[in-house]
Amino acid sequence: GENVEQHPSTLSVQEGDSAVIKCTYSDSASNYFPWYKQELGKRPQLIIDIRSNVGEKKDQRIAVTLNKTAKHFSLHITETQPEDSAVYFCATYTGRRALTFGSGTRLQVQP
Amino acid sequence: GAGVSQSPRYKVAKRGQDVALRCDPISGHVSLFWYQQALGQGPEFLTYFQNEAQLDKSGLPSDRFFAERPEGSVSTLKIQRTQQEDSAVYLCASSGGGGTEAFFGQGTRLTVV
Numbered sequence: 270g271e272n273v274e275q276h277p278s279t280l281s282v283q284e285g286d287s288a289v290i291k292c293t294y295s296d297s298a299s300n301y302f303p304w305y306k307q308e309l310g311k312r313p314q315l316i317i318d319i320r321s322n323v324g325e326k327k328d329q330r331i332a333v334t335l336n337k338t339a340k341h342f343s344l345h346i347t348e349t350q351p352e353d354s355a356v357y358f359c360a361t362y363t364g365r366r367a368l369t370f371g372s373g374t375r376l377q378v379q380p
Numbered sequence: 381g382a383g384v385s386q387s388p389r390y391k392v393a394k395r396g397q398d399v400a401l402r403c404d405p406i407s408g409h410v411s412l413f414w415y416q417q418a419l420g421q422g423p424e425f426l427t428y429f430q431n432e433a434q435l436d437k438s439g440l441p442s443d444r445f446f447a448e449r450p451e452g453s454v455s456t457l458k459i460q461r462t463q464q465e466d467s468a469v470y471l472c473a474s475s476g477g478g479g480t481e482a483f484f485g486q487g488t489r490l491t492v493v
Contacts, residue, residue, distance in 0.1 A: 270438075275422075301479030312384075312471070312484040313423065320479070358422050362479040367413055367436060370422035 271296040275359050275371030282349050283379050290374045292359035293341040301362035302335060302342045307373075308355045316357075317344070349378045382406075384485035386472050392491045393462045401457045401488045405474030412455050413482065414447055415471040423471055429455060430477070462492045 272295040282288050292302075303318035319326045319333045319342065326333050330349075335342040346353055356375050360368040385404040393399050405412050410431050415423035416439075425439040431452035440447070444463075449455040459466055469489050473482040 303481065305484075312486050314484070315481050318481065367425050367428045367439075368423075368473075368482055369425065370415075373420075373422045 271299065271361055271363050271369040273359060273361055273369050273371045275374060277374060278372065279375045279377070281377045281379060284349060284351060286349055288344075288346045288349055288353070288376055288378075290344045290357055290359070290376070291341060292343070292361075292371050293339075294361045294369075295340065296361065296363050297337075297340065299340075299361040299363045302333070303360050303362075303368070304331075304333060304344050305358045305360065305370075306355045307358065313358060346376075349376075351378050351380050354378045384472055384474050384483050386470075386485035386488050388488060389486060390489050390491075392493060395464060395492055396461050397492075398458065398460045399462055399490065401459075401470050401472075401490070403455045403457070403472030403474075403485060405453065405455070405472070406483055407453075408476070409474035409483075410452075410477045411475045411482075412449060413473045413475075414455070414457050415473065416441075417469045417471055417487070419468075426457070426470075459490075462490075464492050466490060467492045 275292045300321040305313035307313040332345040359371040412429040414426040417423045428436040429449040444460045446458045469487040471487045472485045475482040
């Protein structure tokens with residue numbers, strides 16, 4: 270089955286700096302790559318997603334890049350703010366029709 | 381409702397007790413997923429439904445876990461003879477099908493004592 274690895278497990282940045290989280294996956298059939306943000310005690314919420322026919326997608330301060338050849342994708346957050354502090358999960362979707370999640374990155378933005 | 385609703389939000393069960401967790405997906409969503417999330421970990425897949433059909437139950441950790449969605453809407457995850465290692469947050473998610481956005485419920489935090 271699909272295996273998704275996410276790095277780093279924790280990330281601390283200063284407010285205004287950029288943060289990058291990377292994920293690798295094993296199943297070349299994966300074709301949908303969402304990123305979820307989970308605040309403490311709350312449900313995961315989609316923040317951005319990308320499909321396999323696209324290499325990059327941006328939404329304001331958030332961007333995702335995908336390298337299908339190398340089977341990795343990354344989340345980029347620019348001009349970080351304290352409210353960006355949360356746990357971020359990458360995920361992949363394959364023909365199994367379920368999302369496989371990475372282990373999460375705890376992002377701490379220091380004011 | 382406007383989102384995915386799960387009940388109860390919190391459940392404390394004595395070891396050996398049976399529990400039932402409910403998920404109300406977004407109306408019209410054909411896909412429904414159950415995940416188990418241990419503290420500090422990512423959601424781990426348990427099972428998947430498309431309408432009333434359970435298409436994948438490969439993530440269920442043991443035969444004590446059972447899920448159903450008899451009418452293709454509300455789903456119930458049942459855990460029999462709960463063990464301490466079953467303590468976790470159980471998340472339900474629904475989507476319109478295929479590789480589309482999955483919306484999560486608030487989860488049920490199960491604590492087995």
